[in-house]
Amino acid sequence: MPEGNAAPQVARILRHGGYETRAMLRNGEQLVLAVVLPVMALFGLAFTGLLDGVADRRIDAAVPGVLALCVMSTAFTGQGIATGFDxxxxxxxxxxxxxxxRAGLVFGKAIAVVAVLAVQLVVVGGTALALGWQPQPSGILLGLFLLLLGAAAFTALGLWVAGTVRPEATLAITNLVWVLLAAVGGILIPGTRLPAPMQPAVELLPSGALGDGLRAALIEGRLDGAALAILLVWSLLAGFAATRWFKWN
Amino acid sequence: MPAAEPSLVVDRLRKDFGPVAALNGRMVRVLDGISLSASPGRVTTLLGSNGAGKSTTLACAQGLLKADGGTVRLLGEDPASAGSRLRSRVGVMLQDGGLPPSAKPMELLRHVAGMYRNPADIAALAERLGISDFSHTTIRRLSGGQRQRVALAAALAGNPEVVFLDEPSAGLDPQSRQTVFDLIVELRDRGLCIVLTTHLMEDAQRLSDYVYIIDRGVNVAEGTVSELTARTSSDADARTLEFSARPGLQPPLWTDGRSVVEVSAGRYLAHGLRTPADLADLAGWWQQLGVFPDAVSMQPRTLEDVFLEIAEGGTRA
Known part of the structure; x- marks a missing residue:
């Protein structure tokens, strides 16, 4: 028997993906980070003038950034902390x-990230639609692709941190980075709205690239090639770093 | 019992850790030429004090760590590069358990069982190990002994042919220990190859068919429990007799390797007794001093005697 007593590989990975998804959704702090904070951000941005001028309507300007924030919460902070303690x-x-x-573990975690992201998309997207969100139809597929690419980049970054430092440090680093990037990383607020000296750096961040790419896609139905390239580079770099330096024990 | 083809063969295994900052970035050799083999239907024990290299040896045998020298063959494959087929035939119980604190025992065991084509009967296993009583309590809230039983069940979830148990009795109360030991013996009798580590002589003595004593990363002795306990560095047949009498007796002036030592107030050990005549000499000495001991016992040597002898003498096999 080529597989011995092992269940088929796809079954193993799917099963572990389901297990990790349930573990993530059961975790209270994780749910706050994954759903409550993004929805709060959505309301905050939709009912204030912070993003006036980014799109014709406030809600349309707010949603892409909030979805990018969801990616960072789940793939980077949530998954990084869980992996650190595991x-x-x-x-x-x-x-x-x-x-x-090991490969099955990583694929299982990736499935869990995508599954939780889907839940977030339903909750945030549903809330946004109720608030009158009208995404550019031609950019929706591109937007979904960017969400997945962003998830890959941030998952790799999260695994890199979780696999190299103590879990307490992972907790501190991923939360701090989440707050910093959410505030001034070009996620919720476009880099062009930040002080001029910060702009070039912010555009090169994975957060800035994901935010910009999603705004271009969902507001204008346009592919932001630079943002796409930057995200790809981050995915590859972080993927390489995580593979190279991850310590299993 | 004729030994079957070994399931595990470790040959001159070397493992270095580091670089260690406290040692100016030098590497530390943790294993320096460990060799051992383990066969189906036997309990093979790695005995040694903490830090001797037992867990590192297991980690290399399981493929969790890559050897820096020497070879490991597990069921005919190199575990460091083998795939899921080999892993499906091997069960592992780690020393720290490896259990997610937020999971519940039954949920975790069913998840692990799902990784196998023909898993063990998880409900029966849980019943057998007394896990059913706390199957829906999160692992975080379990006692050390309860976690230990869950970890053992997880190692057995895939009906393995080879089972690695790292310190299986750590944290167990006497009753759980008996349950776990009975199960280990039953698995052995079913033909599984069981490899366990312990720093407890008593466990090694009760369970093992074959023992490897390792110390500071090298093999220092090996054999069955009776072979090891029969072995001494100077004399194969010397016995020790323990007796209690009034404290402060002047020891006899023997010069041929026999001696009497007061190990604590009123408790004495007479070493190096080989013949009935030696016992008569001892009785003669009692008669001289007008002593009639309260208690006398002569016990077979234990693994602990062997271990202490090796540790003190620094003799390396």
Whole structure:
């Protein structure tokens, strides 16, 4: 038997993806980060003049940034912290001795990120539609693709942090970075609205690129090539770093 | 019992850790040529004090760590590069458990079982190990011994052919320990290859078919429990007799390797006794001093004697 007593690989990965998704959704703090804060941000931006001029209507200007924030919450902060503590408790070591293996673990986590992201998309997108959100139809598919690419980049970044420092440090770093990038990382507020000296740096951040790319797609139905390229580079760099330096124990 | 083809063969295994900052960035050799083999239907024990290299040896045997030298063959494959097929035939219980604190035992066990084509009967396993009583309590809230039983069940979830158990009795109360030991013996009798580590002599003595004593990353002795306890560095047949009498007895002036030592007030050990005549000499000495001991016992050597002898003498096999 080529697989011995192992269940088929796809079944193992899907099963672990489901398991990780339930674990993430059961975690209260994670839900606050994943759903409550983005919805609060959505209301904040939709009912204030912070983004006036970015799009014709405030809600249309707000939603792309909030979706980008969802990606960062789930893929980077939430998943990074969970992985950091899994590493501390030896969970990664144990599961990597089962037929799931290390690759299966990472794929399972990626599935969980996408699944939680889907839940966020439904909640945030649904709320936004109720508030009158009208995304540019021609940009919706591109927007979904950018969300997935952003999830890949931030998952890799989260795994890189979680796999190299202590879980307490992962907790501190990913939360701090989340707050910083949410505030001045070009996610909710476009880089062009930030002080001029910061702008070039912000555009090169994965957060800035994801925010800009999503705004171009969902507001104008346009592909922002620079943002796409920057996100791709971040995914590859962080993916390489995580693979290279991840310590399993 | 004729030994079957070994399931695990470790040959001159070397492992370095580091670089260690406290040592000016030098590497530390944790394993320096460990060799061992483990066969189906046997409990093979790695015995050593904490830090001797037992867990590192297991981690290399499981493929969690890559060897820096020597070879590991597990069921005929190199575990460091093997895939899910090999992993599906091997169960692992880690020393720190490896259990997610927020999970519940049954949920976790069913998840792990889902990784296998033909998993064990999880409900029966949980019943057997007494996990059913706390199957829906989060692992965070379990005692050390309860977690230990969940970790054992998780190692057995895939009906493995080889089971690695790192300190399986740590934190267990006497009753759980008996349950766990009974299960280990039953699995052995079913033909599983069981490899366990312990720093507890008593566990090694009760469970093992074959023992490797390792110290500071090298093999120092190996054999069955009876072989090891029969072995001494100077004399194969010397016995020790323990007796209690009034404290402060003047020891006899023997010069041929026999001696009497007062190990605590009123408790004495007579070492190096080989023949009935030696016992008669001892009784003669009692007679001289007008002593009639309260209690006398002569016990077989334990693994602990062997271990202490090796640790003190620094003899390396």
């Amino acid at each position: 590493r501390r408790y030896g969970v990664l070591r144990f599961l990597s001795t089962t037929p799931l293996g």
